[in-house]
Amino acid sequence: MKKLAKTITALSGSAILLGACGNAEQAEEESFELNWSTTPSYSTQNPTESQANYIADKVSEFEEDYPQVELNTDLQSTDIDESMTRLLEQANTDRAPDVAAIDGYFFPRFMDYLQPLDDLFDEYEIDIDDYLPFVQDVLTGDDGQIYGLYMNTDTRVLFYDTDVVEEPPTTWDEAIATSLEIQEEGYNGLIFPGGRGEGTAVTTLWPLFWAQEGELVDEDGNPTFGEGDNYDKMLNVLQAVNEAVESGATPQRVSSYGGENDLNEEIAGGDTAMFLGGNWQVSFLRETLGDDFDSWAVAPLPQLEEGQFATSAGGWAWGIFAEEEEKQEAAFDLINRLFVGEEGMTEWTNVHGGLPSRTSIYEAEDLEAGEFSDTFREYLEDANVRPASQHYNEISNQMQIAVSEVISGGKSPEEALDDAWAVVNEGE
Amino acid sequence: MNTSNKRSALSLTLTKGIGNSPIPWLIPLSLILLFVFLFPVFEIIRYSFTDASFLETDYSYTISSFVRLFTLPGFYQMLIVTLIFVTASVFFQMFFGFLIALLIDKGQKLNLKGTVMVRTAVLTAWAIPGVVIGIIWRIMYTETPSGILNYLISFVGVDIVPFLSDPYMALFAVTLANIWRGTAFSMILLYAGIQTLPKDVMEAAKIDGASAIQRLLKVMLPMLAPIILINLIIISIDTFNTFDMVMALTGGGPGQSTEVIALSIYNSIFREFNLGHGAATAVVLLTINVGMTIVYLRVLGKRGAA
Numbered sequence: 001m002k003k004l005a006k007t008i009t010a011l012s013g014s015a016i017l018l019g020a021c022g023n024a025e026q027a028e029e030e031s032f033e034l035n036w037s038t039t040p041s042y043s044t045q046n047p048t049e050s051q052a053n054y055i056a057d058k059v060s061e062f063e064e065d066y067p068q069v070e071l072n073t074d075l076q077s078t079d080i081d082e083s084m085t086r087l088l089e090q091a092n093t094d095r096a097p098d099v100a101a102i103d104g105y106f107f108p109r110f111m112d113y114l115q116p117l118d119d120l121f122d123e124y125e126i127d128i129d130d131y132l133p134f135v136q137d138v139l140t141g142d143d144g145q146i147y148g149l150y151m152n153t154d155t156r157v158l159f160y161d162t163d164v165v166e167e168p169p170t171t172w173d174e175a176i177a178t179s180l181e182i183q184e185e186g187y188n189g190l191i192f193p194g195g196r197g198e199g200t201a202v203t204t205l206w207p208l209f210w211a212q213e214g215e216l217v218d219e220d221g222n223p224t225f226g227e228g229d230n231y232d233k234m235l236n237v238l239q240a241v242n243e244a245v246e247s248g249a250t251p252q253r254v255s256s257y258g259g260e261n262d263l264n265e266e267i268a269g270g271d272t273a274m275f276l277g278g279n280w281q282v283s284f285l286r287e288t289l290g291d292d293f294d295s296w297a298v299a300p301l302p303q304l305e306e307g308q309f310a311t312s313a314g315g316w317a318w319g320i321f322a323e324e325e326e327k328q329e330a331a332f333d334l335i336n337r338l339f340v341g342e343e344g345m346t347e348w349t350n351v352h353g354g355l356p357s358r359t360s361i362y363e364a365e366d367l368e369a370g371e372f373s374d375t376f377r378e379y380l381e382d383a384n385v386r387p388a389s390q391h392y393n394e395i396s397n398q399m400q401i402a403v404s405e406v407i408s409g410g411k412s413p414e415e416a417l418d419d420a421w422a423v424v425n426e427g428e
Numbered sequence: 429m430n431t432s433n434k435r436s437a438l439s440l441t442l443t444k445g446i447g448n449s450p451i452p453w454l455i456p457l458s459l460i461l462l463f464v465f466l467f468p469v470f471e472i473i474r475y476s477f478t479d480a481s482f483l484e485t486d487y488s489y490t491i492s493s494f495v496r497l498f499t500l501p502g503f504y505q506m507l508i509v510t511l512i513f514v515t516a517s518v519f520f521q522m523f524f525g526f527l528i529a530l531l532i533d534k535g536q537k538l539n540l541k542g543t544v545m546v547r548t549a550v551l552t553a554w555a556i557p558g559v560v561i562g563i564i565w566r567i568m569y570t571e572t573p574s575g576i577l578n579y580l581i582s583f584v585g586v587d588i589v590p591f592l593s594d595p596y597m598a599l600f601a602v603t604l605a606n607i608w609r610g611t612a613f614s615m616i617l618l619y620a621g622i623q624t625l626p627k628d629v630m631e632a633a634k635i636d637g638a639s640a641i642q643r644l645l646k647v648m649l650p651m652l653a654p655i656i657l658i659n660l661i662i663i664s665i666d667t668f669n670t671f672d673m674v675m676a677l678t679g680g681g682p683g684q685s686t687e688v689i690a691l692s693i694y695n696s697i698f699r700e701f702n703l704g705h706g707a708a709t710a711v712v713l714l715t716i717n718v719g720m721t722i723v724y725l726r727v728l729g730k731r732g733a734a
Binding site for chain 1: 481482483484485496499500501502570571572574590592593594595598678679680681682683684685695697698699700701702
């Protein structure tokens, strides 16, 4: 009997030991690293304290819920082109992080390397149709699968001071006439980004071009902006900008403004009553102009012809490169709770500003919608995004050079467009 | 001599041979140079003969990048812009650097207070990163009445100066900012050179009745020639390679009026993802820099031999 008891005890001990070893091994197997490549703005390094705290809290919650995950944060360069180039190179050489922030217009170029997320969308009850139309196009691959999670977005509009400009100009000619009128009252004329920078392309050039149904590239992504009808449409754009400068409606100095925020210093001076800019400038205007901003309003960007409409939309998305299911699930959960889920997108919009890319969020009870939020949403319904062509960056850079040469008086619109087309087309 | 002694002698000779040889000391340096200098240079030259892009993994070997570079609009303008930028920067950096070095030296001889402060203040400009200098000057050049320089200019009744939006003014503005940035380096080098000049020669010239101008031109400058030459070459190469300050100040615009070669390389590779074209432009810059170095070695070598 004693012998039997000893045997049972020994066997039990062995079983417990084996079980413990098994659990330890299992726990070891389950723990894994998750490499999170993010921009400084979308990390705990965000320079704004409230945003940094929001991200830090959410990350802590995530780490509590996923003790097996060791989250490694890799900060991308603040130079978007440089960081996207590096990420693409990493993806090309199978060294991509598990999950990464990707500028919306770069996103389609990463699709070959990203994992489809349809099952996770279902699991987390996110409906792709809830996204704004342009976002659905960006996130959906040619195979109909969903490849990313979109964060907040942005758009471009005409800002005007109703105390000075009673009716916003709807056409470019009206904008020139209004600009000349308000200059007589001591205000600056119409200003917009017209220098070397992406702001010039997305705020000034492309909306005027897209509104004429111009196409920068064909279906295969090859440049078309300098041939056939598209040549005439792009020339119309450069001629319109030239006319604004030559008539004195727009100062030549806009050729040194490459981004929308470059206008801020001039706006802060208080003599600006009309400019083309981005929705995110609202917070700057409110902070700088204070109560004087009460009289400001927004309107669609003035176009070459009455009845035309076009604006640009931007924003960032998240793509998951990891092939392992547990990594995909953890990465999806992290991004969902930070920026994309109903709670995440609402809270992030409240602390960060910007415009939700999911339509349902605009109706969320907890959303502290910014000024003109509903108007921006209306414009976003028909917003355009930059083409995902691999030639896009060169087209954009060359057209930025072209328009700034026209504004500074270095070249005529025809010469500038011909040179831009020659550079882009010669590379084919 | 038995076998054991022979072996010991051989071993001693080998140890002495290796010990006296510079090879073991040069191996680590050579390896470092190979991996951090020669390999990247080789890669840049290799990529310049391809149509490589950051957006595609495949590429083929071709000379089309060079053909494209030399035939497209903008290349010769870029060379001219770079030449003006470098020539004006180098000349005025040396001129002002020499002037400040002379003033500090004179100040020290006269036991004036504040010479160290002046030296430190000038050096600060050299220590500030190029991007920050670009931003500082961008604020200075703002083309509204609230811009610092335009505000000052308004006191003499001059209208707003388009520092950054006029192609010619923009090149002037960028060059001026670069002169401000680089003067300190010339000052340090020339100041060090002035300190090494033999006092007896300068005094002898003075006793012989040479005027201040004559002493400067006939005595001081010839003795400083090697330092001036080194300074000339270093700041020339440095200016050719400048792109950070220009990028922050004008981004190369308006148009391409301030797009120097180094900035063009950055734009081609990181903005347009065109690695082949960017590498071909980099080879042009490398050729210019190597040419400058050969000139430096030959001219300085001859002077050394003389």
